[in-house]
Amino acid sequence: MKIRDVRASLVEIPYPRPFVPSWAPEGAHPTMAAVVVEVETDAGVTGVAGGDMGHGSGPLLLAAIRDVVRPLLVGQDVFATEHIANRLRYVAQYFFPRPWVVGVAVWDAVGKACGRPLYQLWGGAASELRAYASFGEVRDPAQRVDDALAAVAAGFRGIKLRVHSSTVDEDLRQVAAVREAVGPDVMIAVDANQAAARWRYAPDGSRLIWSYERALTTARELAALDVAWLEEPLPRHDYRAQRALTAAAPVPIAGGEHNRGIAELVRLLEDDCFDIYQPDANESEEIHALRQFGAMVAARHRRFIPHAWATGLGVAGNLQLCASLVDCEWLEYPYDPPVIVPEVFQVMLTEPLLPDPVSGAVRLPTAPGLGVALDRAAIDRLTVQRV
Ligand SMILES: [Mg+2]
Incomplete structure (x- = not known):
């Protein structure tokens, strides 16, 4: 063929x-x-x-x-x-x-x-995967409390918050407010986007840069809020600092979504840079090679939870990757109403991938390949x- x-x-x-x-x-x-x-x-x-x-x-x-x-x-x-x-x-x-x-x-x-379906070709058996609501904007804590409660009401059992405030205290205020609102049973992850955001400038020329000390301070404070992981607290190629942070931090450190290719991913793993690796099927390396990388991650007793901020078609690729792994815990699901909602980011699919309103899990499509219709x-x- x-x-x-x-x-x-x-x-x-x-x-x-x-x-x-x-x-x-x-x-x-x-x-x-x-x-x-x-x-x-x-x-x-x-x-x-x-x-x-x-x-x-x-x-x-x-x-x-x-x-x-x-x-x-x-x-x-x-x-x-x-x-x-x-x-x-x-x-x-x-x-x-x-x-x-x-x-x-x-x-x-x-x-x-x-x-x-691809996940079946690759030996996976999961018929569904828990999705976490991945917020994309920075909003004030009171708004984020409302947003988080709405996401939980929509079925999500996990949420990812963005921490991009000028001070650690402001970042923590948002996470603490959301933790108090949703209670202990909802997973909260926190993303600093420092792997790349630190190279990007606001119109006034300013940019937010986390030091190693800020990353470690934030990680220590987040432990008390039972945060599932702190994502991209440092530049993506700073292998030495990432390794030190992962060893010292009391919360899991995650990253790798935009490292380029298998060599960088293997380097990250060999250097023990993260507790959780997050390469993306559309943006990091060839999707089947990521399955092989997933086996390497598991052999090192680390975790693999792919990045999946994308359109519905992009999420569909990462969903197949997630479901083909033996122990992938979460699917990243872009969700930030009123902007990032299924009717918008999944507009190219005739049947959007939707989380179950009770369990928050997304069912694997049964059609072949990615299983989605355009x-x-x-x-x-x-x-x-x-x-
Ligand atoms: Mg991220």
Whole structure:
């Protein structure tokens, strides 16, 4: 079954109001941008996947798919996934854009050809996965209490808060208020986004930078609030400091969502940088290689909970990855009403992935591949560029 074409579209999903991601101090985003990739085969099967490539990087990825990925993959056997992964690594190393979403589309085609969801092809048995509500904005503690209670009422058993205030006390005030409101049984994770946000500037030229001391102080204070993990408290390549922090902190330290490729992930693991590793199927490394990395993480008695902030199509790829692992505890589920809601970020799916209103778990689709059906009219309407 040969690959006949590789196509890509840049879509922009309008938000109901401008969204101010905690990790992007430069300003509000009017849309969620994503690249949708289609891998067409000569057997009538087409694999589709979508990654959130952010604003600005989408056109770069489209150009790389048109000029580099397509010539490398057309004519290849779609089942030769290891060799396809190597070709994608070549693209990532020499041409910069993260091409991993192409690998997910290749696997979607494989799953469709085999008539099985990917997680089943890969040996997984979970029929559902607990989802945690991943908030994206920084809001004042009183608002976040209301938001957290609404998320719990919607079924979520876990929440992730963003800590980007100017002082540790302000960060802790938000977490403490939410903990008091939701009680002891709801998982609370905390994300500082310092792996990248520290390189991004507000319009006045300022930026928020955590020192090692601030990271450790925050981690110590969060332990008293029973926080499940502190995510990205330090720069992503500061292996030495991350290792020291993970050893010293009384709460689990998480990270790795945008480290590039298997070599960096293995380095993080060998250096014992985290308690929880979070590579993303669309943005970090080829999805099947991440399954292999998951086995390495388990062998080191560490945990693997992928990053999945993306459109519904991007979440669908990470859901298959999560469900294929033996012990993945949570699915990251973008959720920050009134902006990040299923009707918005899953607009490209005819049947959105929804958390159960009681258990907060997302059921695995039963259809083959990624298992999701696309709303072609919506994708056409939202497409701003295609190759
Ligand atoms: Mg994160």
